[in-house]
Amino acid sequence: MNHLPQAWGRPRDDVYGAYDASYLQSNGPNQHTQSPIVTGTSVVALKFKDGVVIAADNLASYGSLARFTDVKRLRTFADTSVVGFGGDVSDMQYLDRLLNSLDTEEAYSTSGHTLNAKNLHTYLAKVFYKRRSDFNPLWNQVLVAGLDGEGKPFLASADLLGTTFSSPSLATGFGANLAQPLLRKVAPDEEAASKLSQEQALEAVKESMKVLFYRDARSLDKYSIAVVTKDGIDLKEDEKLEKQSWAFADQIRGYGTQVN
């Protein structure tokens, strides 16, 4: 008979080995996000003459399972900015709540909204950097699109490590490999981007989304796309990829010598 209460009703150590009680401990290391679970793939964006185009597909994957096919990954902020989220979806939803409360707090200020896309990007970058420094990261890479303090098109990235950068075109995840080269052909530098029309920018971004659907196994043909200009945000959340090219496929047979 064991008289110690913490051993009662437990499997015997000498038979089953030591009981794993690590989850009972309060003085061990905290469990933080170690890896993303439900994930969104690329976000792509491109600056043009008087604004920014940004797009992301509507898929949230659970590993290789295309689990949620109607998840909107573009979020508008204060009718002036759009944030596109890649990476963990629960962390995206947390950030969404965080931005909602920021929105509310801002509305209390006497002058109404003062946060432009640049300020919003700084805020998000600080949140990301603080969380990575606490070893408790928000597993996302986000693109912030809108206008800066001078009313010029603004586009910048922030990620789970707090790394930030800005460029005439940006793409996260798989898009950094596939979309970015296509977008850089359209806008190699800031000067080229400042000469692009809205139609050209839209076409380039839509073309990138199509290439990503062809080649990214975690992508979807339904996507959201937003155009931010000084006149506001034009957000479409149920777009479908057009004019895909598959007709060549029935000409391809075998892996080498097969004739028909």
Add this chain to the structure above:
Amino acid sequence: MAAMFSQNPLMNGPNYSFNQAPTTASGNKQHGFYPYTDNGGSTLAISGNDFTIIAGDTRSTSGYNINTRYAPKVFKIGGTTDSQDDATLVLSVVGFAADGHALKERLDAIVKMYRYQHGKPMSVKACAQRLSTILYGKRFFPYYVTAILGGLDEDGKGAVYSYDPVGSYEREQCRAAGAAASLIMPFLDNQVNFKNQYMPGIGEGHALAEREKIPLPRNEVEDLVKDAFDSAVERHIEVGDGLLMMIITKDGIEEIFKPLKKD
């Protein structure tokens, strides 16, 4: 862990707390998250008689991808205005860009506060010491950056201070840091400090006379910086796109941007 549920309180205490529950079965918990990354790039600083040049390329990378072709690594520190045009100090940071940015913001705020509290701009020497303590303050979770601080000392001479990630620092004539440091530094040893250069036709062996060490004029240093980066761009994939130079003189800080190869 046999003693875990021993009936002898003297052996390992009264045995009533879950804190004494076994931990061996679970093994070590490992964090999958790594808080650092390398954003590539290279920086370079050379001090002259009455000026200091600090330069850095503007490419930011992650792996084989280019994040952007224009992300400056060289910053004016401690000016009174938003544009920092009355600043007298320049900081360059290369390594992990997020840490670099955080470090720059911190140092800038501190130098601004110094001016506010003491009514005079901070000297390079003082700022150099302060930067060291900032870096050492994160000794066990370091800022993953190689910093170089530049300015003019009390005598108006060019001053360059270089750091390691945890705050070791020294004043130097010249220093290269970052991805291509090992490519640039030997070139500087030879061309700035005239290492291994001897007077022509003087003699052999112990009779060799070293070339006289005279500080280089500004235009020559500017050319040297451009040449150093041009050759680094050829030989290191993380360096390229653009070169941002800041030249500190008694008249202020001059900014020069030059394109580099984008491949």
